[in-house]
Amino acid sequence: MYTVLVIDDSASMRRIIKDMINSIDEFEVVCVATDAFDAREKIKEYEPDLVTIDINMPKMDGVVFLRNLMRLHPMPAVIISGESVRGNDIFDDGAVGFIPKPSNGESMQSFQDRVKDTLLNLTFLLKRYTLKKPKGTKKVPTNTLNIEYKIHPDEVIPSNPSKLPGMKLIAIGSSTGGVESLLRVFKKLPSDLPPILITQHIPYGFSNSFAHRLNDYSQVTVCEATDGMILERGHGYLAPGNMHLTIEKIGNEYRTKLLDTKKVSQHKPSVDVLFRSVNNNIGSAAMAIMMTGMGDDGTIAMKELFDNGAxxxxxxxxxxxxxxxxxxxxxxxxxxxIIHLDQIADYIIDFAKGKRK
Known part of the structure; x- marks a missing residue:
């Protein structure tokens, strides 16, 4: 059963949408919200698998809320709105579906059919998103939070720093706020750069669409990493949302290697795993960038890179x-x-030209 939060300032529309969704097998509306601020608290409390968002709402426009949601807590979101002229734009902002509200005498049955078709077509994405998600709709009581054993990177990838520098390479780690921040960086990057590897803490099922967004924003060719990809100049490789991204050297080539193992520093993918792998294979030829995020993932391996001359x-x-x-x-x-977000692209370019070491 996929749980849904319905966000709409109209009481009648909330009831209509709720009843329609509840009539669909595999879907249940667990709560409703009247505006973006109400929705924020309901998302924290119920942790739904999907949210539906109206565009015209008081206090905060639905599109602004969608952008904030994708930046701070990425999750499946469907826009249900009468503003059909903005339907295409919301996909660039991270929505996975758009359902126009009924107009020009359209029957409620027709509207219900469109709601049902859209949600059923999203089950493949929801299945991937919820695969690693804890069961249950209510949030975990606060007295049980943060008790998960924190796995050290040693348990997944031993430290074996490279004594000789490998190919020039750039590794980036980010978490909360990283989605929009990475877009700002990649928008400024030229195509002729060393390979870029990115670990962004992102839910399973969203990394592929985010890789496409980065690719569309940048001259760098960005993709979601798969196992065994040859690292090429002008290309970026984003860690999948449920796998650790590492690299290995095979002959004269460096390739991606995905690890389906434990969470490290409470994350999978983990920045510590990526950075340590880079240090083991690239060493002092690497550039490592730590961007916005909560916690300390990446600190251990970044210190190893620093000590190794990266x-x-x-x-x-x-x-x-x-x-x-x-x-x-x-x-x-x-x-x-230590630099401002808007300087990161320039520092990457300088590094690629040998101006920063």
């Missing part, structure tokens, strides 16, 4: 949505330069 930078507090991961790396003495 060039490491962190996003500054001013430009971070959450100054957690960069702060921890800075405190660990793992960072050479």
């Amino acid at each position: 060039y490491t930078i962190a996003q500054n507090e001013e430009s971070c949505v959450v100054f957690g991961m960069p702060m921890k790396a800075i405190q660990a003495g793992a960072v050479k330069d």
Whole structure:
């Protein structure tokens, strides 16, 4: 059963949409919200598998809420709105579906059929999204949070720093706020750069669509990484939402290698796993970038890269949505330069030209 939050400022429309969704096998509306701020609290409380969002709402426009949702808590979202002229734009903002509200005398049955068709066509995505998601609709009581054993990267990938520099390569780690921040960086990048590997903490089922968004925004060719891809200049490789991204050297080529193992630093994919793999294979020829995010994932391996002579930078507090991961790396003495988000692309370009080491 897929759980749904319906967000609409109209009481009658909330009731209509709720009844329609509840009539569909495999779907259940667990709560409704009257505006974006109400929805924010309901998402925290019920952790639904899907949200439906109206565009015209008081306090915060539905599109603004959608953008904030994709930036801070990416999850499947369907727009149900009378503003059909904005239907195409919302897909660029991260929505997975758009259902126009009935107009010009359209029957409720026709509207219900469209709601049903859209949701049933999304079950493949919802199945992937909920595969790794804890069961249940209510949030975990606060006294049980953060008790998960924190796996050290040693349990997944041993540290074996490369003594000789490998090919030039760029590795990026990010979490909360990273989706929009990465888009801002990639928009400024040219095509002729060393390979870029990205670990962004993102739910399973969203990494492929996010890779497409990065690709559309940038001259860099970006894809969701699969096992055994040869690392090429001008290409970016995003870690899948449920796998660790690493690299290995086979002959004279460097290839991607995905690991379906334990969470590391409470994440899968983990920045620590990516950075350690880069240090094991690339060493001092690498550039590592720590961007906005909560927690400390990546700190251990970034310090190893720094100690091995790699060039490491962190996003500054001013430009971070959450100054957690960069702060921890800075405190660990793992960072050479601390820079604003809008400078990161320039530093990558300089590194590629040999101007920063």
